Amino acid sequence: MTWLDLALNHKGMDRIKGIGAPPIPKWSLLTRVLPFAFSCNLFCAFYFCAGMVGLSLGEKHFIQGGIAQDLRSDGRKRLTYRPLYVETGVIPQANGSARVRIGATEVVSSVKAELGKPGSLQPDKGRVTIYVDCSPTAAPMFEGRGGDELSTDLSVALQRCLLGGKSGAGAGIDLSSLIVVEGKICWDLYIDCLVISSDGNLLDTLGAAIKLAASFLISFVTDMRNSNNIILILFLKAALSNTGIPRVHVAAGASGDDNTEVDISDEEFLQFDTSDIPVIVTLTKIGRHYIVDATSEEESEMNSAVSISVNRKGHICGLTKRGGAGLDPSIILDMISVAKHVSEQLINKLDSEIAAAEAGEEES
Secondary structure (H helix, E strand, C coil): CCCCHHCCCCCCCCCCCCCCCCCCCCHHHHHHHHHHHHHCCCCCCCCCCCCCCCCCCHHHHHHHHHHHCCCCCCCCCCCCCCCCCEEEEECCCCCEEEEECCCEEEEEEEEHHHHHHHHCCCCCCCEEEEEEEECCCCCCCHCCHHHHHHHHHHHHHHHHHHHCCCCCCCCCHHHHHHHEEEEEEEEEEEEEEEEECCCCHHHHHHHHHHHHHHHCCCCCCEEEECCCCCCCCHHHHHHCCCCCCCCCCECCCCCCCCCCCEECCCCCEEEECCCCEEEEEEEEEECCCECCCCCCHHCCCEEEEEEEECCCCCCCEEEEEEEECCCCHHHHHHHHHHHHHHHHHHHHHHHHHHHHHHHHHHHH
C-alpha cells in the first residue's frame, strides 16, 4: 500500500495552513492527502527563487502564450528538459564527485567520508549531511544574505527529499551500512554542493548531481570479530585516504587485552548501492499549464511550483511546494503522475551517463 492509498483513508483538517486555500470540508481530498503528507515530513515549507528576472509586458505574454501552445521560448515542449551534461570525478580529494549542467544551470557536488561516532538515539546508523553553497557570481540574488538564505533552504529541501525521515526510513543510502562498530564508530558522509551558475531549476540539478556523486562513492566492507576497542590508526589511515574508503578488519588481540588488531586493505573497495536514491522533478505552474525544467525567466512568471522526488521504483520519496498560489487537488495528483513519467526518462539518462563513465574508467 502506497502513502497515497493511506492518505485517502486519513482524516483531514478544516484548513491547511500555508497552501493558500480557503476552509474546505473534511471529506475533501485535499484535507485527506496534504495533512498526511505533512505528518510524514513530505512537505518542506520553503520559498526560494533562483533570481528575479525583469521582463517587459511583451516578454511575459510571449512566455505565457508559448507555454499555452506547448512551444516554449527555447523551442521545447512543456515536459521536455534542456540538454543535460555530466562530468564525474571532478574533485580528486573527494570520495565521489560530479558536475552537472542543465542548460545554463551548473552545479558541482562532492561526497567526503569521515569516521565519527553514531548518535545515541541511532547507534546502529551512520549519518549523511547535505550542504549547499550558492556562489555570489551565479546570480545577483545570491550576494549577501540572499545567498545564505537560499543555501539553507536548498540544503533543507534536499535533506528532506533525498534522505527520508528522521529515522532514516526511505533514505537512498542504507544508513545502517555506514556502521563500523555499533554505538562506537561509523562513517559520516558529507555531501557538499556548489551552485556555479543559475538559470532556473536548481533543485532538480542539485538532486541529479548528488545522485551521480554518490554513485561513484567508493565504499567499504567491514569485517569485525571483536569490536570493543578501536585504535586511532584506524581513523588516521581512513581519513588520509584520497582514493576511497578501504576495507576494514577489526579483531581482538590474541592476548585478549585492550589492544586491537587493525587491518586496513589498500586494494579492496566496494561501491554503495545508490539505485534507490531518487531524482527530483519540479513542475512549475504558469497560467493553466505546468512545465518541467523552468528557466529563470519562466520561474519569474510562475504561480506556484511543486518539486517531487521519485525513486527508480516509482515511489514518492518527498514533495515540496513553493509559491503563494493554491493548487487544486486534482492538479496535484496529476503532477505526481507526470513526475513519475518524467522521472523515468531522467533516471535513464543518468544511468547512461554512469555507465559511460564506468566504461571510460575500465578502458583507462
